[in-house]
Amino acid sequence: MAHHETCPVSGLQIDDLATAPNMEYEGKTLYFCCPSCQDTFLEDPDHYLSGSASHKSGCH
Incomplete structure (x- = not known):
């Protein structure tokens, strides 16, 4: 079974x-x-890791 992660900014599942x-x-x-999303995360990492951040839409 493949391991998946979730983008901390968009909330999207990352398959690859x-x-x-x-x-x-x-x-x-x-x-x-x-x-x-990586750039957005770097602007305020603690905000996205806090668990209270709403996910950004339209990241692509």
């Missing part, structure tokens, strides 16, 4: 981790559905 934008943050690898 090999090609997804990713980064290390506080010892954990985070995966993003697109480079735009």
